[in-house]
Amino acid sequence: MFGAKGRSSNRFQWILFAVTLGLLAYFCISDNNLATLMASLPGLNMFWLAGAAACMVLFWVTDSLIIRRLVLSAYEGGYDQKSAFKVTMIGQYFNSVTPYAVGGQPMQLLALTRQGISSGIAISALVRKYLVYQTAITLYSLGVILVKYSFFRSEIQGFMALAFIGFIAQAAVVVVLLLFTHSPRFTTKLIHWAVWLLTKLHIVKKPEETSRKVKSQLEFYLKNNQAMQGNRRMRVTVYGITLVQLTALFCVPFFIYKAFHSPGVPLADMIAAQSFVTMISSYTPLPGAAGAAEGSFLVLFQIFFRQDIIRQAMLLWRLITYYSCIILGAFFAGLGGKKEGLKLRFSGVEPARESGKTAGAPPEENKGAYE
Numbered sequence: 001m002f003g004a005k006g007r008s009s010n011r012f013q014w015i016l017f018a019v020t021l022g023l024l025a026y027f028c029i030s031d032n033n034l035a036t037l038m039a040s041l042p043g044l045n046m047f048w049l050a051g052a053a054a055c056m057v058l059f060w061v062t063d064s065l066i067i068r069r070l071v072l073s074a075y076e077g078g079y080d081q082k083s084a085f086k087v088t089m090i091g092q093y094f095n096s097v098t099p100y101a102v103g104g105q106p107m108q109l110l111a112l113t114r115q116g117i118s119s120g121i122a123i124s125a126l127v128r129k130y131l132v133y134q135t136a137i138t139l140y141s142l143g144v145i146l147v148k149y150s151f152f153r154s155e156i157q158g159f160m161a162l163a164f165i166g167f168i169a170q171a172a173v174v175v176v177l178l179l180f181t182h183s184p185r186f187t188t189k190l191i192h193w194a195v196w197l198l199t200k201l202h203i204v205k206k207p208e209e210t211s212r213k214v215k216s217q218l219e220f221y222l223k224n225n226q227a228m229q230g231n232r233r234m235r236v237t238v239y240g241i242t243l244v245q246l247t248a249l250f251c252v253p254f255f256i257y258k259a260f261h262s263p264g265v266p267l268a269d270m271i272a273a274q275s276f277v278t279m280i281s282s283y284t285p286l287p288g289a290a291g292a293a294e295g296s297f298l299v300l301f302q303i304f305f306r307q308d309i310i311r312q313a314m315l316l317w318r319l320i321t322y323y324s325c326i327i328l329g330a331f332f333a334g335l336g337g338k339k340e341g342l343k344l345r346f347s348g349v350e351p352a353r354e355s356g357k358t359a360g361a362p363p364e365e366n367k368g369a370y371e
Contacts, residue, residue: 019097020330027323037319040312044259049316052255055248056320062245064088066132066238067108070125071117073234079117086332087111093329096322105130107333129238131177136242138170141279148272155303162296166279249321250274253297256316257304265304273300294318 028034068084090111095104105126112122145167179186199207254270277300281292297314305313 020326023097023326024323027319036312037315040309040316043261045261046259048255048259052252052259052316052320053324055252055255056324058248059245060085060088060092062241062248063091066129066241066245067125069234069238069241070129071112071121074121074125075117079115083115087115089325089329089332092325093333096325096329127177127180131174132235132238132242133245134170134174134177136239137246137278138167138174140243140246141167141170141275144272144275148269151269152272152276152300152303156299163276163279166282169283170279247271250278252321253301253313253317256313256320259316260305260309260313262305262309270304273303276300293322 064081064085064087067087068079068081071079071084087108091104091108093104094107095101097103108126109119109122112125113119117125141163145163149163196207250271251267251274253274254265254267257265257270277293277296280296294314297317298310301313302310
């Protein structure tokens with residue numbers, strides 16, 4: 001059995017390696033992107049270019065700080081920043097290589113459980129983090145629309161309607177997440193519908209048993225989530241860190257702009273433009289929002305960049321904000337062996353048992369729902 005697991009792990013690593021190489025090859029070969037980038041590098045200001053890269057690193061670090069903060073709200077110590085950063089980069093990698101970024105959270109859940117975090121608390125932390133992120137980016141986008149929409153509308157006729165579609169899509173996600181978190185009735189109906197659909201697709205073989213297991217795990221999740229929600233200081237901290245995280249990401253085009261020795265443009269305008277790019281590309285059903293991200297960048301940032309450098313700027317932006325997640329994330333994407341459970345900080349969930357089961361883990365009969 002050990003040999004089979006080892007072969008399966010090696011196969012998984014080779015698949016990740018192949019996907020990574022394939023995406024990088026596509027980036028380098030498509031439209032001579034690599035040659036275009038190499039030609040532009042000698043004339044760039046490396047100080048500002050390093051600043052753009054530092055913004056992306058700050059984005060990753062703040063993301064890992066949020067994960068660690070949410071996990072430590074449930075456990076007494078023992079969860080270090082290195083483990084949280086690994087979970088972040090696993091999420092960044094699988095978000096980058098899957099349509100709609102759907103692969104990130106399931107793989108982060110698997111990584112957390114293998115680090116000794118119980119599945120219910122891992123789900124609580126990831127859903128809460130996603131809710132905070134989506135709420136923050138929706139409010140961020142709303143503020144940008146209210147303050148800067150007239151400016152962009154005067155510069156780009158008709159195109160900004162797409163930003164509203166993206167904003168509505170983001171707001172809809174927030175509403176669904178709030179219902180999932182605060183309305184067990186809605187969530188139960190959603191679970192029954194999902195189980196019914198999976199049964200029709202012959203993916204679920206025992207619908208009644210599956211529904212019972214998932215519902216039990218949901219109750220466990222809601223109990224853990226309530227304990228996390230009660231910490232107001234933690235909520236303020238997490239939202240504050242998320243604001244810094246988004247701002248760091250939205251500042252990348254400004255640093256690239258300065259790296260091309262371009263004259264001064266208000267930083268707020270650049271942040272607003274990047275926010276619109278994020279809104280427009282958020283509902284594109286391709287890995288990395290391919291096509292929509294590049295196209296919206298070229299259209300929106302033509303206001304600021306000269307026509308002779310905007311394509312190089314777009315390639316640098318794409319390399320820093322997207323392909324860096326694939327390149328660096330690939331080193332973290334392999335999942336290590338399972339660790340011993342951590343000690344829970346709060347009561348209200350099943351404690352660790354003397355038999356050595358993971359602290360806070362759901363009852364044995366319910367483990368099949370997520371593990």
